[in-house]
Amino acid sequence: MTGTTSRPGRRFEIVPTIAAVIGIAILIGLGVWQIQRLHWKEAILARVAALENAPPRPLEPLLLRAAAGADVDYHRVQATCPELEIGPYLRLYAVWQGYGGYRIIAACPIAAGPYRAILVDRGFIAQGLPLGGGRPLTDPIVGVLRKGDTRNFVTPANQPRQNLWYWRDIPAMAAALGASAPAPSFLMLERPPPPPGGPTLAAIPADIPNNHLQYAITWFGLALALAGVYLASLWTRRRG
Numbered sequence: 001m002t003g004t005t006s007r008p009g010r011r012f013e014i015v016p017t018i019a020a021v022i023g024i025a026i027l028i029g030l031g032v033w034q035i036q037r038l039h040w041k042e043a044i045l046a047r048v049a050a051l052e053n054a055p056p057r058p059l060e061p062l063l064l065r066a067a068a069g070a071d072v073d074y075h076r077v078q079a080t081c082p083e084l085e086i087g088p089y090l091r092l093y094a095v096w097q098g099y100g101g102y103r104i105i106a107a108c109p110i111a112a113g114p115y116r117a118i119l120v121d122r123g124f125i126a127q128g129l130p131l132g133g134g135r136p137l138t139d140p141i142v143g144v145l146r147k148g149d150t151r152n153f154v155t156p157a158n159q160p161r162q163n164l165w166y167w168r169d170i171p172a173m174a175a176a177l178g179a180s181a182p183a184p185s186f187l188m189l190e191r192p193p194p195p196p197g198g199p200t201l202a203a204i205p206a207d208i209p210n211n212h213l214q215y216a217i218t219w220f221g222l223a224l225a226l227a228g229v230y231l232a233s234l235w236t237r238r239r240g
Contacts, residue, residue: 013234020230024223031219038212047074048204056142063112063183072185073147078140079187081108084120085134085195088177092165094124096202101126104199105165107179108141108187117179119170120187121146123199132197143187144203 056078066072084106091102104122120143125131148168156166160176174182188203 013237016230016233020226023226024230027219027223027226031216031223034212034216034219038210038216041208041210041212044074045208045210048208051076051144051204056140059118059187060110060112062145063110063115063118063185066184067113067115072145075145076142076190077145077187078142079108079110079118081120081141082137084108084122084137084141085198086136089122089131090165090173090176091163092121092168096124096200099124099126101129103202104131105173105177105186107174107177107182109179110183112183114181115183116181117174117177118183118185118187119168119173119177119179120189121203122189123194123201123203125199130197131199132195134195134198137192139192141187141189142191143189145185146188147185 051074054076056076059077059079062072062075062077087106090105092105094101094103101124103124106120106122107117108120110116110118120141148170151167151169158165158167158169158172160172163176165173168186170182170184170186174180189201190203191201194201
């Protein structure tokens, strides 16, 4: 009889125990994920710091390494692209320093293994401003290689027919520009300076936030707090 009456109480303890364990596991997992993000962000910041005085390297050899699986993100490169400012371009919606507008995307022909073109981000122009004309370029262009963005659930769909783009879909953008076999990276232009009325160069963000350690501490702290609440409630129930 005693065993029968104790079972509901035991079942009552099992339910919050399972819920607490699942909650603690989720919070710890989020903390571990933020630690991984911290290491990833620190590696990016180290690359950005190394870019400050890094000379440009030829583009084609780096893209050959990329084709073999190497990570070439945040490398400064140079390439020959005489028609960059006078060829067709796309408008990629962006916000820069609090202003809404567009990044101007053009294609540069190359010959680097399997790649025949690379998309070049020429910089930012505020919404409503006309884009000034360009000129043929006699010197190589210099910029930083960056990976293309991925679309998330809040990103609007690109509208190629209206020349309105909301995320960096490299294959679709290259097709719209008539460029085949595009490289999987963007070249974020640093020089030459734009012509009058041209876009403002914006190759690298001026401030890349790194708050992942604080986020990790928060998640681990919540896990510890949840464990404390559960143990306190268990102790109270057993005393009663």
